[in-house]
Amino acid sequence: MRTLLVALVALGASLAAAGALALPQLGYYKARYSPEKVYGCMQVTSNTKQVVVEGKKVTYFEVVGIQGDTVFACVPQVFIDTDDTPVDGDPIRHLFSSPGFAHCSGADGSGSLDIAFNSNRIFWPGDSYARVALPGFPQPAVVRMKERQTLSAEFHSTTACPR
Numbered sequence: 001m002r003t004l005l006v007a008l009v010a011l012g013a014s015l016a017a018a019g020a021l022a023l024p025q026l027g028y029y030k031a032r033y034s035p036e037k038v039y040g041c042m043q044v045t046s047n048t049k050q051v052v053v054e055g056k057k058v059t060y061f062e063v064v065g066i067q068g069d070t071v072f073a074c075v076p077q078v079f080i081d082t083d084d085t086p087v088d089g090d091p092i093r094h095l096f097s098s099p100g101f102a103h104c105s106g107a108d109g110s111g112s113l114d115i116a117f118n119s120n121r122i123f124w125p126g127d128s129y130a131r132v133a134l135p136g137f138p139q140p141a142v143v144r145m146k147e148r149q150t151l152s153a154e155f156h157s158t159t160a161c162p163r
Contacts, residue, residue, distance in 0.1 A: 022099045023047040023061050024117050029153035030162040031065065031122075041065055041161035042122070042153050053078050056094040063122070066104065066151075067111065074104040074115060120155035 029042040042065035050057045053075070060075040077098040105112040111130065116123045126147040131140035156162045 022118055023059060024063070024122055025119055025155060025158075027158040028156050028161050029065075029122060030156045031151060031153040039162050043161075044122075045071070049073075051075060053097075054080050054094040056097075058097050060102070061117075063104070066113070066124075067106070070110055071107040072104040073107065074102040074117070077101045077103065122153040124151040126150045 024044045024047060026044050026047055029044065031040045031042045042063055045062050045064055047061040048059065049062065050059050052058075058076055058078060060073055063072050063074060064070070066072050079095045079098070080093045081095055082093070100116055100118060102115050102117060103112060104115055111128065113124055113128045116125060128145050128147060130143045130145055132143050134141050
């Protein structure tokens with residue numbers, strides 16, 4: 001029984017470590033919009049900050065260079081149970097956080113976008129959201145745009161941008 005308990009604790013620790021490793025590593029990434037374009041540079045500046053979502057801590061990462069010098073916070077997609085009852089066997093709201101999908105928001109409010117990621121790649125599948133003023137509406141509306149080009153970024157270095 002003790003051996004089983006030790007094995008379960010070790011498995012839990014390795015799964016927790018694997019989840020933490022799924023966030024993009026700190027450093028510089030080669031980024032491009034399409035094969036005929038030259039590479040640009042992005043930098044993951046943080047991957048250990050946390051925010052509380054529905055009562056659970058969610059680790060997110062920050063990246064600069066998606067759209068200029070704006071810092072973007074990329075919070076993994078969260079799955080929640082919305083019925084607030086234990087009838088379905090799950091009384092907690094926060095079920096889990098995605099190990100590979102996030103929504104990034106600009107620190108200056110300039111925009112947001114959905115991404116896919118792992119420890120050394122970041123991929124924008126071509127969706128973005130723009131704000132537009134509508135006649136008679138006091139606040140801007142959000143338009144979801146499907147983009148023709150996609151952006152992919154691959155880890156390059158911990159010390160410098162690609163040349």
